[in-house]
Amino acid sequence: MIRFINVSKVYPRTGAAVSDISFHIKKGEFAFLTGHSGAGKSTLLKLIHFQTLPTEGQVQVSRYHSDRIKRRDIPDLRRRVGFVFQDFKLLERLTASENIGFALEVTGTPRRDFDAKIQRLLGQVGLAAKSRSLPSELSGGERQRVVIARALATDPLILLADEPTGNLDPRAAEGVFELFRSLNQMGMAVLMATHDTELVRKNPTMRVLEVEHGRLVYDSAANGGKVAPVAVPNDPGKPSTPVRPAENLAPSTPSSTPVRPASPVRPASPVDPSAPGTTEPASNAPTPREAL
Amino acid sequence: MRPLRDALAGLKRAPLLGGLSISAIGLSLVILGLFGLSAHNIGTAISDVERRVEVVGYLLEDAGSARVDIARQEMESYPEVEEVRYVSKTEALLNARRDLVEFSDVYEELRVNPLPASIHLRLSEGFRSPEAVAGVAARLRGYDFIEDVRFGEAWVEQLFALRRLAAGGATILGGSFALVAVLLIGTSVRMAILARSExxxxxxxxxxxxSYIQRPFVIEGLITGLLGGLIAVGLTRLAYSILRSRFEGFDSLVWLPDSWILLGVLAASGLGVLAAAFSVRRELGRAYAV
Structure with a gap:
């Protein structure tokens, strides 16, 4: 569903944001994307959302490929990939239901379907009683639920969340996370960028992708957590990222947790020939809802 | 309907900004309108003067009237010639006495009329350029009974130079003010985009x-251009009325033709659309990586 093949992104002013990243997220999978601030998490999400294009390599999201997507197709892709922001980005002058209605309207949903859909979405995120509340009248957790409901307005198959619990207290964060989990259990792929180590630790069965200095340094679904090179279609011989376990943030409890030396970045060791071409989904990945 | 609603809401939400944009565009276009009014009146005056451009052939004393009549018929068939007028010696003397009052004594005391008869050719529209006038003069000289041909070469050339200057000035100034209007609309759209960035x-x-996102801004550009154009027409009309009623010498001022006004308002609306479309595409394009 989401496939990165040797993806690098270099910004003209600030330099490389991500370098030679390869991974694959399957339908219905849940993955954490971890790393320090500035590690490249947001750039990865932007690449998936096609807000920016890779300088090298290829990003595939469903049937859309970064090297041949047309500008006019991007809105269609974005309707399939919901996006949840850390800072909510709700329109303050609109009520909860109007914020969702706004997304429905601008994406061309027939007006006759509005009420039913808004009620369903608010019910889904547990806010049916707050439909007429303005964002300023809602708590942080409730606001984030409205944002999630808005992201679901176009019936996406993938949900990207950029630090969705970053502005919430632990209890609200837990509630929002549970919401993501329930959506995932209904078949939606979820990629959640976070630096909430506690949240990651509490969910050891979830897949974890860790980026550091723009490189993917850890993938819990890979063989032993090591990041393996990904075979590039029509270019199978292309080398990939140096193999290096993450220094921190890895889930501490699962049996598959790799040994993680605290050494700094070092050159690539010989690549494990047994490593799979693409990483596998987490064991808890539900059955895909449908093909994109 | 949402794009139109958003466009109106955009203007309503920031009435000061919207009003300033419309006023600025209106004022730029007023200058264009006033210039158009001047250009139209200069053009009308020049055309009026041009209509008086004549090629005059003075006849020899012994030019027979039969030959002159045949020649007159020939000249009337020239496409460049609108009218042929024969002025006899007697008529020339009467004209001289009437027009040259200070020499009336001289003309009164004459025993012999020294003034020659002449043929006056008035030229058709489109054949009043210096080249066309010179061509007609050359043909007139070809008749053996014509002694001399006059058409005020220097005067005709200056008249056309003036017309060229007016046309060039209109183009340059009109273009400059149109550019100012485009920049203003562009800035206004950028500010509107900024106000609605969330x-x-x-x-x-x-x-x-x-296209859905761009549409309200383009409609806003259209409304701004249209209102700016209408304001410009109104203010130009006001200036025209004041000039005519309050200042001497302006009572013969001619108002702009309807087609010019319609064209001006349409051009202002078109400029609004183009400036907004260009600006919005440039500003919003950044969110689309491709």
Whole structure:
């Protein structure tokens, strides 16, 4: 569903944001994307959302490929990939239901379907009683639920969340996370960028992708957590990222947790020939809802 | 309907900004309108003067009237010639006495009329350029009974130079003010985009199409251009009325033709659309990586 093949992104002013990243997220999978601030998490999400294009390599999201997507197709892709922001980005002058209605309207949903859909979405995120509340009248957790409901307005198959619990207290964060989990259990792929180590630790069965200095340094679904090179279609011989376990943030409890030396970045060791071409989904990945 | 509603809401939400944009565009176009009014009146005056451009052939004393009549008929068939007028010696003397009052004594005391008969050719529209006038003069000289041909070469050339200057000035000034209007609309659209950046970001994130997002701004540009154009017409008309009623010498001022006004308002609206479309595409394009 989401496939990165040797993806690098270099910004003209600030330099490389991500370098030679390869991974694959399957339908219905849940993955954490971890790393320090500035590690490249947001750039990865932007690449998936096609807000920016890779300088090298290829990003595939469903049937859309970064090297041949047309500008006019991007809105269609974005309707399939919901996006949840850390800072909510709700329109303050609109009520909860109007914020969702706004997304429905601008994406061309027939007006006759509005009420039913808004009620369903608010019910889904547990806010049916707050439909007429303005964002300023809602708590942080409730606001984030409205944002999630808005992201679901176009019936996406993938949900990207950029630090969705970053502005919430632990209890609200837990509630929002549970919401993501329930959506995932209904078949939606979820990629959640976070630096909430506690949240990651509490969910050891979830897949974890860790980026550091723009490189993917850890993938819990890979063989032993090591990041393996990904075979590039029509270019199978292309080398990939140096193999290096993450220094921190890895889930501490699962049996598959790799040994993680605290050494700094070092050159690539010989690549494990047994490593799979693409990483596998987490064991808890539900059955895909449908093909994109 | 949402694009129109958003466009109106955009103007309503920032009435000061919207009003300033419309006023600025209106004022730029007023200058263009006043210049158009001047250009139209100069053009009308020049055309009026041009209509008086004549080629005059003075006849020899012994030019027979039969030959002159045949020649007159020939000249009337020239496409360049609108009218042929024969002025006899007697008529020339009467004209001289009437027009040259200070020499009336001289003309009164004459025993012999020294003035020659002449043929006056008035030229058709489109054949009043210096080249066309010179061509007609050359043909007139070809008749053996014509002694001399006059058409005020220097005067005709200056008249046409003036017309060229007016046309060039109109083009340059008109272009400059149109550019100012485009820049103002562009700035206004950029400010409107900035004011609505949050909404736009959400629209882009949830998958609204580019044309959907752009449409309200383009409509806003159209409304701004249209209102600016109408204000410009109104203010130009006001200036015209004041000039005519309050200042001497302006009572013969001619108002702009309807087609010019319609064209001006349409051009202002078109400029609004183009400036807004260009600006909005440039500003919003950044969210689309491709």
């Amino acid at each position: 909404e736009i970001e959400i629209m882009q994130t949830v998958g609204a199409t580019e």
